Amino acid sequence: MRALLLENVHQDAATILRTAGIEVETVDRALDHQALIAALDGVQLLGIRSKTEVTEAVFDEAPDLLAIGAFCIGTNQVDLAAARERGVAVFNAPFSNTRSVVELALAEIIALTRRLIPKNTGMHAGVWDKSAEAAHEVRGRRLGIVGYGNIGAQLSVLAEALGMSVYFYDTADKLALGNARRCGSLDELLAVADVVTLHVDGRAGNSGMFGAEQFARMRPGSLFLNLSRGFVVDHGALRAQVESGHLAGAAVDVFPHEPAGRGDEFRSELRDLPNVILTPHIAGSTEEAQQDIGRYVAGKLRDYQFDGGTAMSVNLPYLSLPPRPGGHRIAHLHRNVPGVLAKINSLLAEHKVNIDGQLLDTRGDYGYVLTDIGVDYPAAVLDSLAAMPETVRVRLLG
Incomplete structure (x- = not known):
């Protein structure tokens, strides 16, 4: 069993997989299409972050691949449909870095509101400017959160604790936390917020969602943050708004095109x-x-390999059946049509294989x-x- 971990995945991930008896190779950067295909020869488990793209063409050239771990939140770098069609499970880490993202957003909101960036630049240039002009407290200012998922909701709570008034907009029906107020449209949020921060997911429909029209509808002197996805914002339009003075500042952590390595x-x-x-x-x-x-996603890859567990998979039905020592486990992914379970059990009965435990789930x-x-079974049953x-x-496990 071999695993390939790319893009400086945390060393604990490799430790967890090696402890389970899996041979692990690590690479400190993303791989392009051809290099990835070559590296996947004989590899069953792949670990990536946000830069490595796993396309349908890659899957076609990697028949041994069983599972992919995205050691990040997003999975738009993986063709999930192609993975599912080939029986490749995909896992991610939807909650593990929520606090880190929220803390950076808060730090940037404070830094921009206090104009720490130009003050710092001036000091390094030898300029002493003690003026309070355009520097403000965050207390009492209105924060507009676009995307009220795990990150947006936690940011809402902490920003309110700092004394900010929170408004949010989400296409899904989300419960407001604390005193946060839901906006019926993006335009409504833009009209009221002093700070607008994006925390949307990587679905294709969000591409280019924030451009010249949206920036123009923001309040004069407001701030803009994007810590979500690079392709959701028109950076040319953002530059124009900062240069014109319509926006007082911005913070951007993600870009449409990012370097492959450090x-x-x-x-x-x-x-x-x-x-x-x-x-x-x-x-x-x-x-x-x-x-x-690293620990969370590696654990998911290990469990899928040895127990067949798919809890929290982004593309397969959720199943978690406790291990049963002293036997084997058959993991069967199939088209969701009537009668499949009956067929499976009939084939097992024909081969005189007794079922010790069974669990089924469907997804789309x-x-x-x-x-x-049990331990004893005819080899022909798997072929059937x-x-x-x-x-x-x-797959036969155990």
């Missing part, structure tokens, strides 16, 4: 702007968050069943299950 040149229309904070996609990159992500067009059997027209992938 030390590579960073290019952006947002460089060299006053009171603008640019960070290299580090909102969730604290030692605490990366360690937690796919079903997944775990079946515990694999030959079922509904079968996507079948």
Whole structure:
């Protein structure tokens, strides 16, 4: 069993997999299409972060691949449909770095509101400017959160504790926490907020959602933050709004095109702007968050490999069946059509295989069943299950 971990995944991930008896190779950067295909030869488990793209063409050239761990929140870098069609489970870490992202957002809101960036730049240039002009407290200011998921909701609570008034907009029906007020539209939020911060997901529909029209509707002198996805914002329009003075400042952590590795040149229309904070996609990159992500996702990969567990998978039905020592487990992913479970059990009965435990779940067009059997079984039973027209992938575990 081999695993490939890319993009400086935390070392605890490799330790967890090696302890489970898996051979692990680590690479400190993303791999492009051809390099990834070459590296996946004979690899069953792949760990990536946000830069490595796993396309349908990659899956076509990696028949041994069983599971992918995205050691981050987003999974838009993986073709989830192609993975599901080939029986490859995909896991991510939807909660592990929430606090880290929220803390950076709060730090940037305070830094921009107090104009710490130009003050710091002036001091390094030998300029002493003790003026309070354009510097404000965050207390009493109105924060507009676009996207009220795990990050947006936690930011809402902590910002309110600092004395900010919180408004939020989300396309889904979300419960307001504390005294936060829900806005019926994005325009309503933009009209009232002193600070607008984006915390949306990576779905294709969010591409280009924030451009010249949205910036123009923000309040004069307001602040803008994007710690979500690079492709949701028109950076040319953002630069124009900062240069015109319509926006008093901005903080951006994600970009449409990002360097593949540490030390590579960073290019952006947002460089060299006053009171603008640019960070290299580090909102969730604290030692605490990366360690937690490494442990969480590696645990999911290990459990899927040895127990067939898919709890919290982003593309397969959720199943978690406790291990049953002294036997084998059959993991069967199939098309979700009527009668599949009956077929599986009939085939097992024909081969005189007794079922010790079984669990089934479905998700959309796919079903997944775990079946515990005894140690003794005829090899032909697996061939029979694999030959079922509904079968996507079948594995024998234990």
